[in-house]
Amino acid sequence: MKVLCLLTDSDCDFTETFKKQRDKQIILLHNHNDVTSFNSVVGLKEVKEFTGISDNDQVLKAYKYFVENIQSDHNLEKLNFFDIIDNILFVGIDLNVGEDEQQIFDTINSLGVKLTTAELLKNYFFDRNEIDKYNLFWREVFEKDDDTYTYWDREKRLVGLKEQ
Numbered sequence: 001m002k003v004l005c006l007l008t009d010s011d012c013d014f015t016e017t018f019k020k021q022r023d024k025q026i027i028l029l030h031n032h033n034d035v036t037s038f039n040s041v042v043g044l045k046e047v048k049e050f051t052g053i054s055d056n057d058q059v060l061k062a063y064k065y066f067v068e069n070i071q072s073d074h075n076l077e078k079l080n081f082f083d084i085i086d087n088i089l090f091v092g093i094d095l096n097v098g099e100d101e102q103q104i105f106d107t108i109n110s111l112g113v114k115l116t117t118a119e120l121l122k123n124y125f126f127d128r129n130e131i132d133k134y135n136l137f138w139r140e141v142f143e144k145d146d147d148t149y150t151y152w153d154r155e156k157r158l159v160g161l162k163e164q
Helices: 002-007 011-018 035-042 058-071 081-085 101-109 117-125 128-143 146-152
Strands: 156-158 161-163
Touching (some): 002 011, 002 081, 035 058, 128 146
Antiparallel strands (some): 156 161
């Protein structure tokens, strides 16, 4: 959506839709792995080329994909931000003080959505209040390098049964 707004000189539509009215902070939050790339993209005022994108940087890879594919579309004027937004389902979950977002995540994702081993394990160990412990004890286990990240981010198979 950010790319579309930048390419059509309508970044104000993005701001009005995805940023708080009071302080213009983005209303979507990303986990610590993606936050730098995510903030780089949503903070853009014009289309920018990112170089040296890591194989595991899904945010910048998605940004690059949409820049290349929307720009090459000769019917850019047919892509209407609000028509697209009207056809996307967003789910917002407001939590009260003391509610456990990890428990809510587990409950929602136990309803048939398949998660990778990395997503399940990181969710189990990662909590906003426990980020220092995660970084100290578990970050090297899941995110030591690109190969390690890729290993934990893939589907596993066990005796012919698909296991996440």
